[in-house]
Structures are given as structure tokens and as C-alpha cells.
Amino acid sequence: MAQADHFYVTTPIYYVTAKPHLGSLYSTLLADVAARWQKIQGKKTFFLTGTDEHGQKIAQAAQQAGKDPQSFVDHFIPAYQKVWREYDIAYDYFMRTTEYEHVRAVQKWITQLLESGDIYKSFYTGWYCTPCETYVTEKDEQVQGEAHLCPSCGRTTQLVSEEAYFFKLSAYQDKLLAFYEQHPHFITPKERLNEVISFVKAGLKDLSISRTTVSWGIPFPGDEKHTVYVWADALNNYITAIGWGQPGRQAVFDAWWPASLQIMGKDIVRFHAVYWPAFLMAIGLPLPKKLLVHGWIKVGDQKMSKSLGNAIDPQVLYEQYGADAVRYYLMRHLAITQDSSFSVADLEQAIGSELANDLGNLLNRTLTLAEKNGMMQVAADQLLDGPTLALRDECWTMIDEYAQHMNDSLFHLALARLWRFINQTNSYFHAREPWKLAKNDKKAFEQTIFATCQSLYTIALLLWPVMPKKMEQLLVSLGVTWQLPHNYLEHLQSDRWSHHFMLHKSETLFAKPEPKEKEAAAAPAAHEPSYITIDDFAKVELVVGTVTECQLVEKSEKLYRLQVDFGPLGKRQILSGVRQSYGVDELVGKQGIFVLNLKPRMMAGFESQGMFLFAKDETGKAIMTTVSSNVPNGTKVT
Numbered sequence: 001m002a003q004a005d006h007f008y009v010t011t012p013i014y015y016v017t018a019k020p021h022l023g024s025l026y027s028t029l030l031a032d033v034a035a036r037w038q039k040i041q042g043k044k045t046f047f048l049t050g051t052d053e054h055g056q057k058i059a060q061a062a063q064q065a066g067k068d069p070q071s072f073v074d075h076f077i078p079a080y081q082k083v084w085r086e087y088d089i090a091y092d093y094f095m096r097t098t099e100y101e102h103v104r105a106v107q108k109w110i111t112q113l114l115e116s117g118d119i120y121k122s123f124y125t126g127w128y129c130t131p132c133e134t135y136v137t138e139k140d141e142q143v144q145g146e147a148h149l150c151p152s153c154g155r156t157t158q159l160v161s162e163e164a165y166f167f168k169l170s171a172y173q174d175k176l177l178a179f180y181e182q183h184p185h186f187i188t189p190k191e192r193l194n195e196v197i198s199f200v201k202a203g204l205k206d207l208s209i210s211r212t213t214v215s216w217g218i219p220f221p222g223d224e225k226h227t228v229y230v231w232a233d234a235l236n237n238y239i240t241a242i243g244w245g246q247p248g249r250q251a252v253f254d255a256w257w258p259a260s261l262q263i264m265g266k267d268i269v270r271f272h273a274v275y276w277p278a279f280l281m282a283i284g285l286p287l288p289k290k291l292l293v294h295g296w297i298k299v300g301d302q303k304m305s306k307s308l309g310n311a312i313d314p315q316v317l318y319e320q321y322g323a324d325a326v327r328y329y330l331m332r333h334l335a336i337t338q339d340s341s342f343s344v345a346d347l348e349q350a351i352g353s354e355l356a357n358d359l360g361n362l363l364n365r366t367l368t369l370a371e372k373n374g375m376m377q378v379a380a381d382q383l384l385d386g387p388t389l390a391l392r393d394e395c396w397t398m399i400d401e402y403a404q405h406m407n408d409s410l411f412h413l414a415l416a417r418l419w420r421f422i423n424q425t426n427s428y429f430h431a432r433e434p435w436k437l438a439k440n441d442k443k444a445f446e447q448t449i450f451a452t453c454q455s456l457y458t459i460a461l462l463l464w465p466v467m468p469k470k471m472e473q474l475l476v477s478l479g480v481t482w483q484l485p486h487n488y489l490e491h492l493q494s495d496r497w498s499h500h501f502m503l504h505k506s507e508t509l510f511a512k513p514e515p516k517e518k519e520a521a522a523a524p525a526a527h528e529p530s531y532i533t534i535d536d537f538a539k540v541e542l543v544v545g546t547v548t549e550c551q552l553v554e555k556s557e558k559l560y561r562l563q564v565d566f567g568p569l570g571k572r573q574i575l576s577g578v579r580q581s582y583g584v585d586e587l588v589g590k591q592g593i594f595v596l597n598l599k600p601r602m603m604a605g606f607e608s609q610g611m612f613l614f615a616k617d618e619t620g621k622a623i624m625t626t627v628s629s630n631v632p633n634g635t636k637v638t
Contacts, residue, residue: 001254007038007045008256010238012264012272013052013095016072017061017287018195021311022342023265025087026330030263030294030411032089032293033331037406038260042487046256048241050095051080055133057232059216061505064213070098071218083314087323088468090174092610095241097218097233105245106228106236107221109283113167114222118282124164127157131397133230165210165226172278173204175592179277179287187273188409189337190264192293196273207275235276238262239285244498251400259288269293281605292409295339312342324467331466332415349623352512358422360509361460361629362429363474366452368501373438373445376430378501381447388451391428392497394421395458399492402462411466415583418462425455425591427546430630453478453501461488470509477506541597542637543569544627551588552579553603562587562612565596567634572596581622593625593637 002008011031014024029048033045053073062072077096084091095102106601113119127136129150136157142149180186180197187193210226211217217227236244242256243249264272269291277287299312317326329347332354334340370376383474384435385393398421405414437445458480464471464482472482479502549563558577565571574594578587595611602608614622627637 002256002258002260003044005043006256007043007261008242008259009034009038009045009047009261011049012262012268013097013234013237014057015048015057015081016051016053016076016080017057018311019076020083020314022317022330023311024080025083025314026297026334027263027294028084028089029087029090029327030292030336030409031261031332032087032091032326033411034261034263034409034463035090036468038462039484040464040486040488041490042485044485045092046242047091048093048095049084049089049091049242050093050237051077052098052230052234052237052475053096053098054215054217054227054233056130056211056216057133059214060130071100072636083318084174086318087314087327093241095237095526097237102237102240102244103218105240106218106233108245109236109279110228110232111221112283116282118168118171119165119209120168121163121165123162124166125161126159128160129153129155129157130157130434147314153482160213163225164208164212165223166206166222167209167232167279167282169207169275169278170204172281173200175281176200176277183287185290186287187269187291187293189293191337192269192273192291196269196479199270200274202276220356231271231275232279233429235271236278238276238288244285248567255620258286261290261292262288263292263294266293266295278286290409291335294334294336298341299336299567307356312468317347321347321351323520324470325355325510328355328467331411333412334418335412336410339581343621348513348619351510353624354419355510356512357628358419358426359627362422362426362452363456363477363509365429365629366449367477367503367505369434369438370455371505375446375449376444378453378503380498380500381450382498382526384447384451384497386442387428387432389445391425391451391455393546395455395497396493399458399462399489403489403493406465413585415466416583418459420588421455422459425452425459426630427589428452428455430632433632444539450501451497454497454499457499457501458495459490461492462490473506474509477504477509479503529582539597540595543594543596544591544631544633544635544637545572545594547589547631550584552584553604553606559604560584560587560604564610564612565633566594566596567632569596569634572609573607574610574612575603576612576614578614578622578624580611581614582624587624590624591626591630591633593627 009031011027014020024458031047032051035045038045058073059069062069065072081094110119127148131135132150134150134152136150136197142151149155150157164203177197177200180193187196209229209232210220211229212225214227215231218233220226220228238259239257243253272291280287329350331348333350398417401417402414404418429448432448434445434448437448456474457480460471460474475482543566545564545566547562548565551561553559553561558579559575560579562574562576563571564574593613595613598611600607600609613625615625616622
């Protein structure tokens with residue numbers, strides 16, 4: 001049984017018919033962030049990824065490329081390892097299913113099941129999807145005219161009739177259902193678990209685990225006419241990579257198994273939540289502790305995939321935006337629990353607004369003011385005033401809530417919560433006006449710089465799993481030495497805000513993306529503006545305010561009910577129809593531009609006392625209007 005201070009995380013192993021795309025990067029980043037999160041809690045981690053290199057699809061692709069299968073798969077490995085290295089994917093082992101040790105271990109697994117009677121020889125006739133390497137059952141098949149379509153990818157399946165060995169999957173139906181009932185958190189999100197339970201309750205048929213018509217695979221032990229079904233081969237990588245079935249490696253295996261977290265896309269959850277647990281039960285091994293099943297990345301309205309030709313190259317994104325910015329965007333803006341759309345415009349908006357403005361500018365302003373006023377050595381201040389105590393208490397609350405989301409593998413929620421604190425730190429900094437305090441209240445100025453540095457220190461430690469290089473740069477700016485192994489989470493949870501900082505000016509943390517020139521388009525039809533006079537414009541009172549609260553409006557699918565602070569002009573309730581573009585936590589703490597003298601009106605049972613201004617990008621997402629740096633609430637836009 002795995003040791004309590006060990007954390008073992010896996011990605012799916014990727015089919016090497018092409019170089020990695022954004023979807024494979026996303027799965028791998030989820031695992032990397034999960035492993036790094038455990039590292040900052042002082043745990044030993046083992047992170048496994050790799051490639052699935054057998055099967056009919058590989059053989060066909062190799063033949064089309066004019067190569068033998070082994071040379072074909074060898075050709076793609078450097079591309080995966082290069083991209084993973086560029087994105088700072090700190091895996092411990094890169095598994096290839098053509099490795100000798102894996103092949104022998106899979107054969108040992110087959111032999112054990114033959115001896116126990118869990119595998120028998122029979123005959124298979126049915127539909128097979130080569131791209132998915134999946135046998136399609138009668139209850140799942142989709143018939144369109146004379147074509148039988150795969151329920152997963154929608155492509156035409158082939159009628160297969162051949163001798164095969166079968167695994168007695170049906171014998172594990174009740175055991176699987178009992179396991180799901182006893183472990184209700186086995187799969188995140190819960191919707192995926194409910195789908196799996198429904199599938200199993202509908203009845204399991206024995207599973208064909210060999211092929212006679214495919215030569216590119218692991219030879220079936222004792223019967224050379226057969227090769228092992230690719231999924232039976234591939235799933236076993238999770239145990240063979242850490243020593244199962246290999247002489248002298250039992251202690252290593254016992255230290256890591258069962259896996260703490262196994263990550264996959266929703267299209268392969270059935271293999272991991274039904275077949276894989278049954279395979280493990282058959283040889284008496286404990287089941288993984290948790291499966292994290294993420295949604296698809298969509299480009300427009302389509303699922304992104306290599307086969308559909310709409311895959312996004314992570315190499316291009318790396319060259320244009322850098323690893324940490326892309327890592328942040330994928331973890332923050334793609335919700336694990338559902339399908340999410342990717343757009344370059346959205347990525348650039350996140351880099352400019354959230355990374356450059358919210359976080360990078362906060363660090364830069366702090367360092368600039370400290371340097372200007374000779375305060376590069378920042379001493380701890382234990383006599384905190386009311387606003388600083390409130391920020392400290394909010395920091396402690398945020399740490400616990402952030403940790404809970406991270407432990408639940410809901411990274412997008414964790415980052416939304418952390419960003420709320422970043423925005424609150426910005427609001428604290430701006431409300432204190434330290435550029436004025438430096439002239440007339442040195443003690444308050446020093447406390448403001450200290451509190452902001454302490455907040456940045458906390459932010460950097462918590463963000464390290466997501467943006468390791470940039471957060472190490474931030475820590476260097478604060479004069480903090482980064483060192484693992486160390487339980488940074490425990491340290492933060494018991495932290496009394498007692499640090500001393502030695503500040504250093506550094507390179508800009510995040511640069512706003514340069515606007516790209518769009519291709520020339522046909523000139524639009526001439527449009528005659530509806531002119532207004534300067535007097536007309538002067539009637540509109542545009543004011544900067546900060547959102548302090550954001551609540552759902554139950555009677556509406558579009559509206560949020562916002563409480564907005566306009567400084568000396570007071571607070572207003574404003575309703576805004578942007579729920580499709582922003583989560584609740586994403587607006588709190590943000591400064592925006594509002595129409596303050598719009599006549600109040602009732603919306604879904606609430607009075608709206610102004611208007612929040614937004615623009616729309618080419619995808620239709622609402623983009624908040626704001627100012628380039630924080631200004632006092634109530635400032636008029638002229």
C-alpha cells in the first residue's frame with residue numbers, strides 16, 4: 001500500500017500518430033500542477049506520463065508514412081519530450097509501451113488471468129472503431145443508413161470477425177457497483193461517476209482482449225497468433241512503470257501504488273473507470289484513489305482533435321506567449337468540470353488584464369515606490385492598523401479556501417479565489433495611496449509596503465505549482481530563497497506575517513501581448529455616424545468604481561447583482577448581464593467604468609442604479625472596460 005507521504009499522479013499515455021496538441025498538453029499540465037501542489041506540502045511525488053505505441057491505428061499510420069511501426073513511433077517521441085520540457089513539465093518517468101519491461105509485465109498479467117480463469121478463448125463478431133481502438137457494443141452503436149458509427153468519435157466502424165481471448169468483465173459488474181457506492185468521490189466531477197454507474201448497471205459483456213488481425217502489439221503469451229488488445233496493454237502502464245511484475249522492484253511498487261490521482265479526458269473515462277478497475281480486481285490490487293476527468297477543449301463549437309484537423313500547436317503558443325502564461329490560462333480559464341472554449345483573444349486578454357495588470361503591476365508599483373523612498377529592506381510590522389489587519393485576515397481565509405479547491409483538483413476555482421485576493425490587495429494598496437504616505441506618514445507607508453510584500457509572498461508560493469518560473473522570479477524580487485522539499489502550505493497556514501524582505505528590482509514579470517495586425521479585409525460599407533455634440537457627451541457621467549460583491553440573480557440566466565464602491569460618491573447596486581463571460585469570483589475586486597447617472601430601472605426584481613460598460617471580442621465574450629492602472633474610486637472619466 002502506498003505510503004501516506006507519497007503522491008502518485010498519472011496522465012493518459014498519448015497515441016503517437018502526430019506531435020502533441022493543446023489537449024494533450026492540458027492533461028499533462030493538470031498532472032504537473034497536481035504534483036507540484038503536493039511538493040509544496042512536503043510530499044514525495046511520482047509523476048508518470050508517456051506514449052501508447054501499439055495497435056492497428058499506429059500500424060496503419062506507419063504504413064501510410066512508409067515506415068515500420070517502431071521507427072514511426074520513435075520519430076514522434078522527441079517532439080513530446082521537447083514540448084513537455086519547454087512547458088516545465090516535471091515528470092519523473094516517460095513510459096513507452098514498447099519498452100521490454102512493460103511488454104514482459106503485461107504478458108505476466110495475462111498469464112495470471114489465464115491461470116485464474118478470468119480469461120478464456122472464444123470468437124468475436126462485431127463492430128470495431130480503429131481510430132478509438134474500441135469494440136462497439138450493440139447498446140452503444142449508432143446506425144446511420146448502412147453505416148455503423150462509433151459513439152465516441154462518430155466515424156464509421158468496421159465489422160470484425162475473428163477468434164479472440166475474452167476477459168470476464170461481466171463477472172465484475174456487482175463488485176464495481178459496490179465499489180462506486182463505497183467510494184462516492186472516486187471520480188471528479190460527480191456527473192462522470194453517474195454516467196459510469198449507469199453504463200455498468202445496463203449490463204457488462206465480456207471484453208475481447210486479443211486480436212489476430214493486428215500484428216503490431218504485444219504477443220499474447222502461449223498463443224502467437226494473437227496480440228494483446230491495445231487498451232489492455234496501455235492501461236497496465238500505470239503499474240508496470242513503477243515496477244509491477246518486475247524482479248527486484250516490489251518495494252518500489254508498494255511505495256507508490258495505488259495511484260493517488262489519475263487524469264484523463266472524458267472520452268476515455270469508461271476504459272479507466274470500468275475496464276481498469278476490473279483488471280486490477282482480477283489480480284488482487286487496490287484501485288486508484290481518484291480519477292480526475294476533464295472536459296474537451298473546443299475551438300469554436302467543435303471538440304479539438306488531431307483527427308478533425310483543428311488542433312492547436314502548443315509549440316506556437318510557447319514561442320508567442322511563454323510557458324507560464326499559457327499554463328496559467330489553461331488552469332484558470334478552462335473549467336475541469338465541463339467543456340471549455342479556447343481562443344487566442346481570450347488568452348491575450350488574460351495575460352494583459354490578470355497577469356500584467358493585476359499581478360505584475362502590483363509588484364512593479366511596490367518595488368518602484370520602495371526603491372524611490374529608500375525602503376529596499378522591509379522589516380516586519382506587528383502593530384498593524386485596521387485595513388492591514390483586514391487584509392491579513394482575508395489572506396488567511398484565502399489560503400484555506402485555495403487549499404481546499406486544490407486538494408479537490410478544482411484548479412480553476414482555486415485560481416479564481418486567489419485572484420479575488422490579488423484584486424483585494426490591489427484595492428488595499430490603492431486606497432492607502434502610499435505615494436502620498438511616503439511624504440506625510442512614514443510609518444503608514446512602511447506598513448503598506450510590508451503588507452503588500454507579505455501578500456505577494458503568499459501569492460507567489462501558492463501560484464508556484466501553476467507558474468513555477470515566474471513565481472520563483474517574483475520571490476527573488478522579494479529576496480526570498482525558494483527551496484524544496486519544504487512544506488510551504490503548512491508554513492503559510494501558520495504564518496503570523498513576520499517576514500523581513502530584501503527587495504530587488506527585476507525584469508517585468510509579465511508583458512502585455514503586442515496587438516497583432518489583422519489581415520486586410522474588404523472595406524465595410526460607408527457608415528454615417530450619428531453625431532452628438534460635446535454637450536451631449538457631457539451629460540453622461542462616466543465614473544471608475546470597484547466591484548465589492550457579486551451575486552447570482554435567480555430569476556435570470558444572464559444577470560449578476562453587483563455592489564460597486566464609488567468612493568466619495570457612495571455605493572450603488574448595478575445589474576449586469578455577463579454571467580456567460582465571467583464567474584462570480586472574477587468580478588469581485590475589479591475596477592471598471594460605469595455610467596452613474598443612468599435612470600434607475602427594475603431588472604428581474606432588483607433596481608439597477610447604473611450601467612457597467614463592456615465590449616465584446618470576436619468570440620462574443622464580454623470584456624470589461626477599465627483603466628490602465630488603479631485610480632481612486634469615484635474618479636470621473638473625461
